[in-house]
């Protein structure tokens with residue numbers, strides 16, 4: 364089943380997406396993952412996370428669905444994840460705008476991005492989600508392509524060593 368995280372990874376790196384989806388979870392102690400885990404714990408303690416039919420929302424108000432990220436390092440992937448939530452909610456008759464809050468590393472500030480989807484864009488995303496599902500059904504992942512983000516990736520050794 365498609366999730367917001369899978370859509371995020373697909374945008375970030377298709378190979379990572381395939382490996383994650385097929386449960387090739389590698390233990391990762393990188394700083395990025397550690398910060399992510401801490402943020403997840405904080406969210407849990409704040410009891411703001413809302414689980415709804417397979418999607419987990421950081422915050423849901425009358426106007427916005429809010430997704431909180433530890434940085435804006437991959438804004439496109441974070442936005443793709445948030446759009447997925449908007450589409451799922453839309454199909455339940457819950458129409459919202461998206462709000463992405465990125466906490467800046469070593470700073471007190473955060474950047475905030477808002478987005479909304481038209482009906483046409485929602486249909487386009489659904490076509491894309493079906494393509495992602497087909498991609499995930501492939502027997503093998505795509506080959507690794509070295510890029511700057513690889514250095515911080517949990518699959519680095521699996522891909523390149």
Ligand code: SF4
Nearest residue numbers: 376379513516519522
């Ligand atoms: S190491 Fe690079 S190619 Fe391999 S899964 Fe991670 S981001 Fe993708």
